[in-house]
Amino acid sequence: MTDNASNTPKAKGQGQAMWGGRFSAKPAELMQAINVSIGFDKRLWAQDLAGSRAHARMLMNQGVIASHDGEEILEGLARVEDELLSGTFPFRDEYEDIHMNIEARLRELIGPTAGRLHTARSRNDQVAVDFRLWVRDACDRTVGQLEALQKALLTQAEAHAESLMPGFTHLQPAQPVTFGHHLMAYVEMFGRDAGRFRDARARMNECPLGAAALAGSPFPIDRQQTATALGFDRPTANSLDSVSSRDFALEALSAASITATHLSRLAEEIVLWTTPMFGFIKLTDAFTTGSSIMPQKKNPDAAELIRAKVGRILGSLTTLTVVMKGLPLAYSKDMQEDKVPTFEAFDALELSLLAMAGMIADLTPNTENMAKAAGAGFSTATDLADWLVRTLNMPFRDAHHVTGSAVKTAEGLGVDLADLSLAQFQAIEPRITNDVYAVLTPAASAASRMSYGGTAPAQVRAQIARWKELLA
DSSP states (O other), X not given: OOOOSSOOXXXXXXXXXXXXXXXXXXXXXXXXXXXXXXXHHGGGHHHHHHHHHHHHHHHHHTTSSOHHHHHHHHHHHHHHHXXXXXXXXXXXGGGOSHHHHHHHHHHHHHOGGGGGGGTTOOHHHHHHHHHHHHHHHHHHHHXXXXXXXXXXXXXXXXXXXXXXXXXXXXXXEEEEEEHHHHHHHHHHHHHHHHHHHHHHHHHHOEEOTTOTTTTOOSSOOOHHHHHHHTTOSEEOSOHHHHHHOOHHHHHHHHHHHHHHHHHHHHHHHHHHHTSTTTOOEEOOGGGOBOOSSOTTOOBOHHHHHXXXXXXXXXXXXXXXXXXXXXXXSSOOGGGGGGHHHHHHHHHHHXXXXXXXXXXXXXXXXXXHHHHHHHTGGGTTHHHHHHHHHHHHOOOHHHHHHHHHHHHHHHHHHTOOGGGSOHHHHHHHOTTOOGGGGGGSSHHHHHHHOOSTTXXXXXXXXXXXXXHHHHHO
């Protein structure tokens, strides 16, 4: 994909290269190998056809090309599309990329009139619009996949709005929460991820077509027409920026990397929860594999692979950032390296989102194990401190100290806080009464957290209802 503002391609056998008369010798085989991109940019064929159609119609409307020529071009593009859809299109390395492959095939089908299609455009703005269209479509697909995952999480959260589990800090039991509340945390995360893709889409929704090689076009083109035809809000405002910027792809990859990080965190929890040491959930055979030597094993490989995908996706962001970091304006051939990492990142993200949604729908919580673990590690200690503040009007720091003493006593006796006698509590703080036992169960702890966004089942259900409405 290099500068090519006006040269008319010759039919196969009529010239050595698609660049026109400037070159007389064929490229060296090594140059051809490093230069050709049709092996990966063929994925842009639908976007290339869309851009070519919009451009042809605009040229006709503006009188830049004759109507009969434009209609012949549009008819030829339809025939090219039929071949691409049916799998009979002859992709050829000699034409380097998808843009020249389509243009060369169009010439074979309709003759020299095909050469008029490239009037007032360059491969620079052509690839810029094609790639922007592809990334825009990828953002739209990803938002849909994120919403499907959120819906799967909502279904499980609604079923387990009251199911107790330990909430962790430092992976140590901290306070009781509900399984529904825990899953809703990921609904929030993935909601922000979807927002990032929507924001990126809004910023990239400007059309570079018509910027030509780098300086614009002397022809009386209507860039707003092509922008509207392709679903863009407006044309880009600077021709140099139009062909030399890939920040739209960087922003999309950044959103993808953050999403992959969230997926990896959830995947890690699934891996932990399926171990016998936790025993919080079970996955069916659909999302697990066995061992070649240990017949008892049931491994959460899908979760582990999702956890690993963040490396590939973050690597793609790093790759494109490094490609772009030192390039002068406008186009450089380095930018041909923008597509592979972007394609790979979104392929990995799509697979991860679909697999995670499947796993969330597939898992079965072991509510008995989770509830038992919810009371471990003196998880109601904060509830004791809060009771001391509310009931005895004790400063929280003093209540924290009293509670720490109670935990030390219980730990020394090998019992939980709720198992201490009233006399043992009163030996630490004489004003403690029998009422304290009402707050020392995991269920009471969770139910008491009624602040907005808290883990109380009523609050969890309120957030589920809010998200159902948002995703409806």
